[in-house]
Amino acid sequence: MTLRMTRAEAVAAIGELFREHGYHGTSYGQITAATGLGKGSLYNHFPNGKEDMTRAVLDHVHAWFEDNVFEPLDASPNPSEAIDHMFAAVRSYFRSGRRLCLLGAFSLYDVRTSFDEEIAAYFTRWVKALAACLRRGGVSLKESRDLAMAVMVDIQGGLVMAHALDDSGVFKSSLARSAQTLHIRLDACATV
Amino acid sequence: MTLRMTRAEAVAAIGELFREHGYHGTSYGQITAATGLGKGSLYNHFPNGKEDMTRAVLDHVHAWFEDNVFEPLDASPNPSEAIDHMFAAVRSYFRSGRRLCLLGAFSLYDVRTSFDEEIAAYFTRWVKALAACLRRGGVSLKESRDLAMAVMVDIQGGLVMAHALDDSGVFKSSLARSAQTLHIRLDACATV
DNA sequence: GTCTATAGATCGATAGAC
DNA sequence: GTCTATCGATCTATAGAC
Numbered sequence: 001m002t003l004r005m006t007r008a009e010a011v012a013a014i015g016e017l018f019r020e021h022g023y024h025g026t027s028y029g030q031i032t033a034a035t036g037l038g039k040g041s042l043y044n045h046f047p048n049g050k051e052d053m054t055r056a057v058l059d060h061v062h063a064w065f066e067d068n069v070f071e072p073l074d075a076s077p078n079p080s081e082a083i084d085h086m087f088a089a090v091r092s093y094f095r096s097g098r099r100l101c102l103l104g105a106f107s108l109y110d111v112r113t114s115f116d117e118e119i120a121a122y123f124t125r126w127v128k129a130l131a132a133c134l135r136r137g138g139v140s141l142k143e144s145r146d147l148a149m150a151v152m153v154d155i156q157g158g159l160v161m162a163h164a165l166d167d168s169g170v171f172k173s174s175l176a177r178s179a180q181t182l183h184i185r186l187d188a189c190a191t192v
Numbered sequence: 193m194t195l196r197m198t199r200a201e202a203v204a205a206i207g208e209l210f211r212e213h214g215y216h217g218t219s220y221g222q223i224t225a226a227t228g229l230g231k232g233s234l235y236n237h238f239p240n241g242k243e244d245m246t247r248a249v250l251d252h253v254h255a256w257f258e259d260n261v262f263e264p265l266d267a268s269p270n271p272s273e274a275i276d277h278m279f280a281a282v283r284s285y286f287r288s289g290r291r292l293c294l295l296g297a298f299s300l301y302d303v304r305t306s307f308d309e310e311i312a313a314y315f316t317r318w319v320k321a322l323a324a325c326l327r328r329g330g331v332s333l334k335e336s337r338d339l340a341m342a343v344m345v346d347i348q349g350g351l352v353m354a355h356a357l358d359d360s361g362v363f364k365s366s367l368a369r370s371a372q373t374l375h376i377r378l379d380a381c382a383t384v
Numbered sequence: 385g386t387c388t389a390t391a392g393a394t395c396g397a398t399a400g401a402c
Numbered sequence: 403g404t405c406t407a408t409c410g411a412t413c414t415a416t417a418g419a420c
Contacts, residue, residue, distance in 0.1 A: 049415070
């Protein structure tokens, strides 16, 4: 038979625990409470325990961004609209800064060594998709890369500062500033 | 008698452990190995264990920034030079992005509830000192605040992305971009 | 697929000798 | 001020019944 919870639901619930308490700060007791699954079930679905759960969570997050951010950036014929769509999705996903970026947080310490390839792949994918979109809008190759990386820095920094100061306005301002910078640059290229 | 290690040395060593493994990821065994102090000594100097150590580490970091960043920003008669001094100190402290910001990392999860006032106080102090410096350079009150916060976002985001991509160039570029933005703004005000 | 029970390891914290 | 020994709690992981 199937799970009591969908696997995706369980993975999402575990992801929220990791977001809130970190990898080492999350125990099987908490995972059982959040998912309704005992240790037997958890080890049945994730034979290597928290390591497998982490990989599933990271894949889950990556897949969401693939569908809602990266792929739209690749597919949209209109760079300016694609940018707007990206910022709207990002703002929604991170709940205006109240939710943190699991991959960014995990990259800091915690479980670095085991998952840093996947974390780097996620960010690299994002940067490349955004840079390619800007490139299609007429921005030079080098500037597209620099701008895309600057946007990533703004998003991650906005999340950190919004949490540190408990002020979601910081995150929203960061997104708005990034969006404005990109639009100004795209408009300048469009009128040439 | 005194400690085998200076208290400041022990605190610094514990801070490096927290940076690398996080709060929950650092055990007393690791702390003993790093400081040469057994549990008896550790609890003698930090009666409440890791909580007291964390407070000492955060105070130690805050004090370093007070002396090397905040106070120079307050005291310097030349805003442009003060800005350069700040970025040089920041770049040196974070070792071009290879070292992470303990307060930024702790603000994400880990030990949020216990220390968020101190973390917020640290960042607020920094933002205010930087904004006041820009204000003295002729930048408007609102823009000074916005620019100062944008710089903080750039620094924190630069650290996250540099770690995630294992590329210190990302951090150095972020600092350079922030510095350039501030100088351009200060120069514009100086010529008016 | 799910549960309970439990082993085995590690951790945080304390007590007491030096 | 420092150490060792140790307790009790918690955690990861496994075994076995349903």
